[in-house]
Amino acid sequence: MSKTIDNAEVLQDKTVQPEKPKGIKALWSSEDALANWIGFILIIIGAVAVLSGSFDFSPLKFSTWGNGTNLLEQINGAFFGKLILTYLVLAVLFTVGAKLKGENPLKFFVGFSVLFVLAIIVRLISAEYTMNRYLEWAFFALIVGLLVSNTIGTPSWLKPAVQTEYYIKTGLVVMGFSVLFSNIVNFGLYGLAIAWFVTPVVIIFMWFFGTRVLKIENKPLVITLATATSVCGTAAAIATAAAAKAKKTDLSLAVSISILFTILMMVFEPIIIRVTGLGQLMGGALIGGTVDSTGAVTVAGTALGELGQTTAVLVKSIQNILIGFIAFAVAVFFTTRVEKSSDSEQKVTAKEIWYRLPKFILGFFAASLIASFVLLPVVGKENISAINSVLDQYKNWAFVLAFTSIGLGTNFREIKSQLTGGKPMILYVVGQVFNIVLTLAVVYIALSGKFFPLPNLAT
Amino acid sequence: MKRNGLIVKIISFVILVPSFITAVYIMANHLGLQDSLDFGAGAYYYADMPNFWKWTDGGAYTSPVSMWVLILLFLLWGALMYKLWIWIDSRADK
Numbered sequence: 166m167s168k169t170i171d172n173a174e175v176l177q178d179k180t181v182q183p184e185k186p187k188g189i190k191a192l193w194s195s196e197d198a199l200a201n202w203i204g205f206i207l208i209i210i211g212a213v214a215v216l217s218g219s220f221d222f223s224p225l226k227f228s229t230w231g232n233g234t235n236l237l238e239q240i241n242g243a244f245f246g247k248l249i250l251t252y253l254v255l256a257v258l259f260t261v262g263a264k265l266k267g268e269n270p271l272k273f274f275v276g277f278s279v280l281f282v283l284a285i286i287v288r289l290i291s292a293e294y295t296m297n298r299y300l301e302w303a304f305f306a307l308i309v310g311l312l313v314s315n316t317i318g319t320p321s322w323l324k325p326a327v328q329t330e331y332y333i334k335t336g337l338v339v340m341g342f343s344v345l346f347s348n349i350v351n352f353g354l355y356g357l358a359i360a361w362f363v364t365p366v367v368i369i370f371m372w373f374f375g376t377r378v379l380k381i382e383n384k385p386l387v388i389t390l391a392t393a394t395s396v397c398g399t400a401a402a403i404a405t406a407a408a409a410k411a412k413k414t415d416l417s418l419a420v421s422i423s424i425l426f427t428i429l430m431m432v433f434e435p436i437i438i439r440v441t442g443l444g445q446l447m448g449g450a451l452i453g454g455t456v457d458s459t460g461a462v463t464v465a466g467t468a469l470g471e472l473g474q475t476t477a478v479l480v481k482s483i484q485n486i487l488i489g490f491i492a493f494a495v496a497v498f499f500t501t502r503v504e505k506s507s508d509s510e511q512k513v514t515a516k517e518i519w520y521r522l523p524k525f526i527l528g529f530f531a532a533s534l535i536a537s538f539v540l541l542p543v544v545g546k547e548n549i550s551a552i553n554s555v556l557d558q559y560k561n562w563a564f565v566l567a568f569t570s571i572g573l574g575t576n577f578r579e580i581k582s583q584l585t586g587g588k589p590m591i592l593y594v595v596g597q598v599f600n601i602v603l604t605l606a607v608v609y610i611a612l613s614g615k616f617f618p619l620p621n622l623a624t
Numbered sequence: 625m626k627r628n629g630l631i632v633k634i635i636s637f638v639i640l641v642p643s644f645i646t647a648v649y650i651m652a653n654h655l656g657l658q659d660s661l662d663f664g665a666g667a668y669y670y671a672d673m674p675n676f677w678k679w680t681d682g683g684a685y686t687s688p689v690s691m692w693v694l695i696l697l698f699l700l701w702g703a704l705m706y707k708l709w710i711w712i713d714s715r716a717d718k
Contacts, residue, residue, distance in 0.1 A: 226671070229662060291666065298664030299651045343670050348680055349694045353687030357694055365705035369712060377716050379632075400668070427665045428647045432656030460667025463679070467658045478679040494706050502713060550670060550677035557671035586629050587636025594639055623684050 196331055199262040201528035204338025206258060208532060211555045216544060224251035224558045227292035234294070252281055255562060259331070268325060276326030280573075283309055284565045299428050301458070302561065303399050303420050303568045310572015319573045329570040333407050334525035336563030340400065341489060341532030343553045343560075347541060348486055352479040355611050355620050359454050360483040363604050367395035368491070371596040379588045384503050385411030388495055389419040390589055394596045396487050398423045398457030403564065404488050408496035408523055409503075413571040414579050420568075422593045423457050431461040435468035446619070447612045449473035453480025454604040455597070475622055489529050496523050 192198050214222035225247035230236040256277055263273035287309050291302040368391045375387035389411050393402035399420050406416040434456060438448035449466045456462045459481050466477025500521045501513045541549050610616050657664055663672050670676050
């Protein structure tokens with residue numbers, strides 16, 4: 166008999182979580198520690214595979230199909246080989262982790278296997294020509310999960326594997342390896358001013374507007390939307406939602422709004438920039454600082470020309486560095502101010518902050534630091550990029566599992582209640598307008614040539 | 625208070641519906657895409673954008689300011705903004 170999960174709890178699925186382990190035991194049995202272990206195992210194997218060239222660790226990636234290309238063309242022996250590799254790697258790592266967390270490994274394995282099949286369907290749909298170019302897999306993962314949970318219901322035997330936060334944290338640790346601090350130098354002071362001056366100001370503005378003007382009581386939703394708007398869409402929303410312990414529906418709402426407006430901005434921003442005569446240099450920087458997804462930034466920048474493309478991607482590459490820092494700041498802020506106010510009025514001690522701080526963020530930073538300052542100088546950007554091409558696919562699989570889990574644990578009624586009278590939409594739009602105006606002002610000061618010398622960019 | 629809630633709902637509806645219809649129209653007509661790029665808004669950089677590193681290999685711009693100075697400025701601005709966030713939030717509480 167199937168049983169539907171009724172309540173969308175925080176990202177941490179309390180229905181399947183044992184009590185949080187303390188002390189030294191937490192190093193191998195807490196969810197955060199396991200996310201770090203699994204993330205680093207994937208990073209190490211991926212790095213060894215690429216650098217030694219002795220074996221192929223690349224997981225399955227569906228090639229684009231549709232628009233004249235048949236889906237079946239990519240299905241061959243190699244396809245099934247990659248599919249089996251992906252399944253085995255993820256199933257073994259996550260099941261061992263579940264066992265170490267104190268859960269029943271057999272039940273987890275059975276549920277995970279079915280969840281993985283759903284993830285294959287998600288990635289198959291999102292590889293379709295039009296879907297691939299406009300919508301992220303997160304969108305389809307939510308839809309597939311929601312369809313199951315709101316029609317036949319999420320079966321009780323699937324529940325042990327419906328662990329959103331477990332997959333998200335693991336994916337984030339893997340993602341940390343692709344966040345290279347060295348990118349900060351890519352556009353010098355110009356890039357730092359455009360990407361970093363604006364971002365925290367927009368976050369603070371949206372926090373104040375959301376919590377004080379719109380009076381949205383759901384603070385994790387406000388901060389998740391704020392970072393999705395000001396940093397880089399889905400990836401930032403995922404990291405912040407995990408750091409702020411947001412509800413599953415907070416994350417899905419923030420991601421949905423971000424995806425919708427990214428499509429609009431990708432198309433309309435280059436048109437408006439051309440009409441207003443802003444030029445490729447300033448226009449590209451404006452796109453890099455305001456359009457949410459990196460893919461959309463590149464496409465919109467290319468619409469302006471080569472210089473526009475280069476400037477847009479340079480600014481975005483700096484903005485992407487911010488994810489870890491902002492997630493860390495959000496975790497500390499929520500630990501010391503938001504969660505504290507409901508518990509006690511006493512000042513939170515450093516020990517308490519350490520205890521409550523999501524440790525996967527440390528794994529994220531460690532992966533980022535190792536990639537930026539240990540491996541990059543030794544093996545070069547091309548090799549780091551090759552490693553990231555492998556790891557990013559594992560990260561995508563982990564996030565697809567996470568978003569499918571969100572859909573499986575959500576019903577339509579909860580999504581409706583999450584809209585809180587349309588306030589999140591107003592918050593996003595007002596925040597995005599503020600973001601565009603402030604970015605434009607900084608871009609004008611930095612790149613108009615009236616205040617500072619123009620940068621010498623090679624295209 | 626109820627009136628404000630209704631206004632927020634109407635504004636939200638007025639934004640959402642045309643945005644949604646426009647997004648569907650854009651997708652249906654493949655607007656805004658670049659023939660030379662096999663990706664779009666749904667792409668995630670290293671996973672979906674071939675040779676992404678070429679855009680960020682440092683060849684486009686040579687910064688006269690060292691990386692460590694930039695990192696220092698980055699951290700200083702971040703710390704200042706974090707303090708500002710706490711200050712604004714505390715003031716609003718009062």
